[in-house]
Amino acid sequence: MDGIIQDFFLLGDPNVRWVLAGTILLSLSAGILGCFTILRRRALVGDAVAHAVLPGVAIAFIIVGDKNPVMLLLGAVVFGWIAMLVMENITLKTKISTDTSIGMVLSVFFGLGVVLLSHIQNSGNVNQSGLDAFLFGNAASMLPFDVIVFSFVSVVVIATILLNYKEFKMLSFDPAFGVSTGFKRKRYEFLMATLLVLTITAGLQAVGVVLMASMLIIPAAAARYWTDSLSVMLVISGLIGIFAAVVGSFVSFSAPAMPTGPWMVVAAAVLFTISVLLSPGRGLVGNYLRKRKQRQKSFKENILKYIYKSNEKNIDSKSQLQEIHQKFGQNGIRVQPFIDKMLNEGYIIRSNGLIELTQKGEQEAKRVIRVHRLWELYLSERLNLKSDHVHDDAETMEHFITPELETELMNILGKPEKDPHQSQIPY
C-alpha cells in the first residue's frame, strides 16, 4: 500500500504522471463539453456516438495491425461521424422518431464493433492484447504516446470551447434568434458535433466506449445543481470530471485488473448523488427542510390562532390545554414540543395554568387572522367566489401571504372592517 501511495499520490512513478495528466485532461474536456450536451438535450446522442465508434477502432486495427493511437483515433472519428449522419438522416427522411433512431444506431454500431473485436481476438494477432480495454477502459495500459495523442485532442477540445464560448451559448439557448442575427448555426452544430466525437474518442482507452458518455453527462448534470450560471457550471463540471479521473486512475494502478471506466463513473455518480441531495436551492434535503419548516410554521400559527380565539370565548384553563392537544394532536403529532418551543420563543406564557398569548403572540395571531380574512374578502369581492367557498383556500394562504402581499391586498381592498362572513378583521 505504501508503495502505491508513493507511486500514485506523490507521482513517484513516471508512468503514473503521464496517465494521470491524460485522464485529467480528458475528463476536464468531457465535463466542459458535457454541459452543452445536456443543455441541448443531446445526452443520448452522445451515448450513441460513444458506442458507435467501436467498429471504427476495430477496423483501424485490422488495417494497421497494431494499436497506433492516431489510426485508432481516425477510425473512431470516422465512425462517430457516420453514426451522427445516420441518426440525423433517419429522423429527417423517415417517420421514425428520434429516440428510436438513436437506439438503433447505438445498438447496431456497437454490435458490429463487438463482432469485429471478437474476430480480431480469434485471429491470433499478438498485438491485439488489451484491445478489450476499449470496452471498459484501462488507464494504466496507456503508453506515453497514447497519452500524448489523447491529451492533445482534449486540449484542442477545451481551447475550441473557450474560444467559441459565446457562440456555443447562443447555439444552446436560442439558435433561431442567432440565425436571425447572421449566426452560422450549421457551422457551429458541425463544430460541436466534431468536438463530441473527438472527446469520446479521446476517452476510448481510459474510460472505454460503454461508459464514455457518462463522463459527458454525469459531471454536467451534477454541476447544474450548484449554479445558475453557465460559466460556473463549466468549471464545476470540469472539477467533478477531474475528481472522477483521479479516482479511476488510482484504482487502475492499485488493481490493474480493474477496469478504469466503471470506477470513474462510480466516483462521478457519488458526487452527483451528493449534489442531488445537498445542493442549496435545488437539493432534495434542502427542499425537504424548507417544506418541513413551512409545515411547522403553519402548525404554530394555527395554535396561536386557536388560543387567540379561545381566549375570546373565555374557556377555563383545564379544558383549554386539553382542547389544544385534542384538536392538534391528531395523526400522532406530538403537540407538547410545539408548545414548549413557543413558550421559549416568547409567543405564549403560562399563567394560572392557562396558556395566554404574550403581546408578540397576540400580534402574530392577529396577523394570521387578518390575512385570512383579507384573503377571503379578496376572493369573494374581486374574483366573485361565493363566500361559503373561500374559507378552505384562505386556511392555506394565511400561512403563505408575505407582508408585501398583505400591503398589496390592503391597497386593493382599502382597510375593510369585516370579512365576507361579517367577522371583524383585527388590525
Added chain:
Amino acid sequence: MSKSVQIPPVEVHDLTVKYGEKPVLWNVDFEIPSGKLIAVVGPNGAGKSTLIKAIMGILEPVSGYVNIFGKPLDEMRNQIAYVPQRESVDWDFPISVQELVMMGRYSHIGLFKRPRKDDRQIVAESLEQVGMTEYANRQISQLSGGQQQRVFLARALAQRADIYFMDEPFAGVDASTESAILELLKSLRDQNKTVIVVHHDLHTVSQYFDWVMMLNLHLVAFGPMESTLTEENLKKAYGGRLNILSKAIHLATQQNYSREK
C-alpha cells in the same frame, strides 16, 4: 432617412415556404412601408410565424427572396431585430437576464471577442427601456411570463436595428406589461423604425396598429387599418380552414413526402 422613404424597409418577393409536413406559405408578395406599426393576423396555422421566420432566414423558402432596404438579407442582418415566441426557449437555461440581452450584441461583438464597454452600456439601456434594470443579474428562470417577454424585447432593442419582427409579444402577459410593450412599440415608430408584429387578438388590433396584414396560407390583404380590416377580408382570412387551397397543399406535401423516400 429620406432614402428609406423611397426604398421599402422590407420587400418580399413571391415567397413560398414548405415546413415539414405542415401547410406552407404560397406566393406571398408585399412591400412594407417604413415607420409603421404593422400587425400580422390570421387563424392558427395560417403561417404567421412561418412568414416571419422565412423573412429572417430561419426557415429556408422554396422560392422567392427578401430584400432589406433594397439589399439582400445577409448584407443587412444588423438592420433587423427579432423577438421570437416566448415558449421557443428553455427558461431554465443557466444564464442571467443580462447575459440573455447581451445576445443581441453578439453579431456586433464579432468572433472570439468579449463584450466591450459600449455593449454593456447598450444592454443596460435596453433593460432600462423595458423597466427590467433591477433584474439584470437574476437568473432567467425566476422571471414571470410578462418579465420574460420584456427581456426578449430588451434583447431586440440591444440589436439597435431599424426593423423589428416580433412573434406574439402580447401573448400571455399581464396588463401592465401589455401597455408597457405598446408604449415601446409606439416610441419605436416615432423614431421612424418599422415594426412588424404577429398578433392574435383581433379586438385590439385596430387600436394598437397602423397597418394590418391578413394571412391564411396566402396573403389575403395588406394595407392601412381602416381600408383593410373589413368584414369581407376577415371572412376571407378566417372563414374555414379547409378551403381548397389548404387541401391542395396537404395533398402536395404528402406526395412530396413519399417521393423523397
